[in-house]
Amino acid sequence: xxxxxxxxxxxxxxxxxxxxxxxxxxxxxxxxxxxxxxxxxxxxxxxxxxxxxxxxxxxxxxxxxxxxxxxxxxxxxxxxxxxxxxxxxxxxxxxxxxxxxxxxxxxxxxxxxxxxxxxxxxxxxxxxxxxxxxxxxxxxxxxxxxxxxxxxxxxxxxxxxxxxxxxxxxxx
Amino acid sequence: xxxxxxxxxxxxxxxxxxxxxxxxxxxxxxxxxxxxxxxxxxxxxxxxxxxxxxxxxxxxxxxxxxxxxxxxxxxxxxxxxxxxxxxxxxxxxxxxxxxxxxxxxxxxxxxxxxxxxxxxxxxxxxxxxxxxxxxxxxxxxxxxxxxxxxxxxxxxxxxxxxxxxxxxxxxxxxxxxxxxxxxxxxxxxxxxxxxxxxxxxxxxxxxxxxxxxxxxxxxxxxxxxxxxxxxxxxxxxxxxxxxxxxxxxxxxxxxxxxxxxxxxxxxxxxxxxxxxxxxxxxxxxxxxxxxxxxxxxxxxxxxxxxxxxxxxxxxxxxxxxxxxxxxxxxxxxxxxxxxxxxxxxxxxxxxxxxxxxxxxxxxxxxxxxxxxxxxxxxxxxxxxxxxxxxxxxxxxxxxxxxxxxxxxxxxxxxxxxxxxxxxxxxxxxxxxxxxxxxxxxxxxxxxxxxx
Numbered sequence: 001x002x003x004x005x006x007x008x009x010x011x012x013x014x015x016x017x018x019x020x021x022x023x024x025x026x027x028x029x030x031x032x033x034x035x036x037x038x039x040x041x042x043x044x045x046x047x048x049x050x051x052x053x054x055x056x057x058x059x060x061x062x063x064x065x066x067x068x069x070x071x072x073x074x075x076x077x078x079x080x081x082x083x084x085x086x087x088x089x090x091x092x093x094x095x096x097x098x099x100x101x102x103x104x105x106x107x108x109x110x111x112x113x114x115x116x117x118x119x120x121x122x123x124x125x126x127x128x129x130x131x132x133x134x135x136x137x138x139x140x141x142x143x144x145x146x147x148x149x150x151x152x153x154x155x156x157x158x159x160x161x162x163x164x165x166x167x168x169x170x171x172x
Numbered sequence: 173x174x175x176x177x178x179x180x181x182x183x184x185x186x187x188x189x190x191x192x193x194x195x196x197x198x199x200x201x202x203x204x205x206x207x208x209x210x211x212x213x214x215x216x217x218x219x220x221x222x223x224x225x226x227x228x229x230x231x232x233x234x235x236x237x238x239x240x241x242x243x244x245x246x247x248x249x250x251x252x253x254x255x256x257x258x259x260x261x262x263x264x265x266x267x268x269x270x271x272x273x274x275x276x277x278x279x280x281x282x283x284x285x286x287x288x289x290x291x292x293x294x295x296x297x298x299x300x301x302x303x304x305x306x307x308x309x310x311x312x313x314x315x316x317x318x319x320x321x322x323x324x325x326x327x328x329x330x331x332x333x334x335x336x337x338x339x340x341x342x343x344x345x346x347x348x349x350x351x352x353x354x355x356x357x358x359x360x361x362x363x364x365x366x367x368x369x370x371x372x373x374x375x376x377x378x379x380x381x382x383x384x385x386x387x388x389x390x391x392x393x394x395x396x397x398x399x400x401x402x403x404x405x406x407x408x409x410x411x412x413x414x415x416x417x418x419x420x421x422x423x424x425x426x427x428x429x430x431x432x433x434x435x436x437x438x439x440x441x442x443x444x445x446x447x448x449x450x451x452x453x454x455x456x457x458x459x460x461x462x463x464x465x466x467x468x469x470x471x472x473x474x475x476x477x478x479x480x481x482x483x484x485x486x487x488x489x490x491x492x493x494x495x496x497x498x499x500x501x502x503x504x505x506x507x508x509x510x511x512x513x514x515x516x517x518x519x520x521x522x523x524x525x526x527x528x529x530x531x532x533x534x535x536x537x538x539x540x541x542x543x544x545x546x547x548x549x550x551x552x553x554x555x556x557x558x559x560x561x562x563x564x565x566x567x568x569x570x571x572x573x574x575x576x577x578x579x580x581x582x583x584x585x586x587x588x589x590x591x592x593x594x595x596x597x598x599x600x601x602x603x604x605x606x607x608x609x610x611x612x613x614x615x616x617x618x619x620x621x622x623x
């Protein structure tokens with residue numbers, strides 16, 4: 001669901017704008033809209049999610065209508081339309097990973113973090129969700145963490161505990 | 173030891189770098205093609221090789237290339253499909269991670285053959301590490317003079333860019349991929365016109381899978397006829413198989429087409445058998461969309477011949493008693509796995525990934541998911557099996573793109589071959605969630621029910 005627009009002033013850093021320009025230069029003149037997905041990834045990596053105000057600003061940059069950005073952002077599952085925990089743990093919940101214990105890992109995550117799928121822990125550090133096939137079926141169960149989308153393969157309850165502890169201590 | 177063409181140097185330290193890849197003979201195909209062959213010569217070699225698209229459809233690659241329109245003054249594009257998202261399939265991710273220059277070399281050779289000056293590698297967004305690996309490889313190739321202006325002094329210019337997707341299985345369908353590359357929702361286009369006539373920005377475009385493009389390198393190095401000597405009949409060359417599920421050694425294997433399925437599952441060179449000493453119950457041989465087969469039918473065809481890892485042998489018997497090579501996503505199910513639960517899982521995937529353009533797919537996948545959920549949770553009725561059969565039949569063939577078929581086939585095959593397991597769930601509701609799904613719960617699990 002799209003968030004309510006707050007008319008916040010969103011500023012893109014000069015570094016981010018340089019990255020936008022590099023993206024747009026990959027496409028023929030007049031086809032700058034092709035840069036929309038890469039630019040949304042860059043904005044999400046910078047701000048943690050895509051607010052309507054940020055999407056409006058992207059639309060203005062690419063000289064396209066805001067609705068063209070909204071319809072893309074709502075179509076693709078990687079784009080986050082609500083703030084999440086600092087670390088969004090995405091567990092593959094599709095067939096091959098389930099054959100080797102993905103559902104057990106999701107149950108463990110829920111118990112360990114004390115929040116249900118889609119919720120954020122009280123300290124704002126973690127949220128988790130099940131996602132569809134992550135194309136690592138031979139190394140399941142797997143999870144990934146954006147914005148680098150680092151993979152953690154062959155998960156066990158113990159390795160999940162270790163991962164959460166490592167991320168917590170990195171932040172403290 | 174089986175012959176390898178793509179993964180020959182997979183164990184060489186640093187093979188992901190230009191320097192090591194080059195030391196091992198990398199980029200010879202680019203030199204050969206650009207310096208000694210015309211673009212048409214390259215197309216001819218690929219035709220001679222018999223290479224078939226490795227993404228799932230299995231269409232002859234050389235023939236696909238020859239369909240490309242060549243109007244004057246209009247750019248042509250090569251787009252590499254790296255949007256690997258079919259459950260069970262992870263070979264392209266493996267290749268891009270470990271041997272990115274093999275893909276890049278294939279991109280240069282293929283772009284030259286097609287007359288493309290700009291090419292794109294569309295990689296699923298979740299593969300950010302692979303995207304960075306490819307971008308680094310592009311930089312290395314450019315510094316070495318294999319990309320950019322006047323490559324190797326031949327006058328050929330080429331730029332290659334990597335484009336991330338946004339997380340949508342449908343973008344593996346070639347026209348949806350092009351829509352996505354144009355910055356839109358990944359809604360498949362109605363065909364015709366095919367991309368060869370009107371593809372990216374309405375220009376002639378070829379879309380090929382990662383593995384198909386990488387396979388052009390050994391074809392050019394050794395010649396199409398040599399490549400065609402590997403394999404059997406119309407299944408030529410080698411194929412990357414991604415093996416997952418309940419196997420001793422899941423992973424990505426390069427096989428010579430024609431290998432017996434039984435050898436692939438049980439030999440120590442490949443998967444090493446079923447994990448934890450259990451028995452094999454069923455296999456999905458080509459990614460989640462292809463029909464699941466019980467043990468007896470995946471090992472032998474209905475005529476009693478050994479089932480081979482070829483397009484023809486896997487498809488022998490049609491969808492009644494056969495399956496499909498698909499993308500090479502091989503999923504093994506041990507005796508404890510529940511077919512109803514897995515079918516529900518796959519159907520949830522297709523419901524989630526339906527783009528929503530076509531009513532049969534949008535509504536049908538959700539409906540099947542609900543019915544399967546109901547059966548799995550012990551609330552099913554025998555009429556639900558007929559309902560599922562009816563829904564899948566109304567989806568298949570009635571949608572713009574093949575996602576509808578991909579959603580329908582697993583349900584049809586599960587009912588066809590494991591109807592007794594659905595009936596068991598319905599007749600034993602109190603046990604449905606707690607039972608052991610072993611082979612023992614029904615009389616003769618290895619006898620297929622052909623409807």
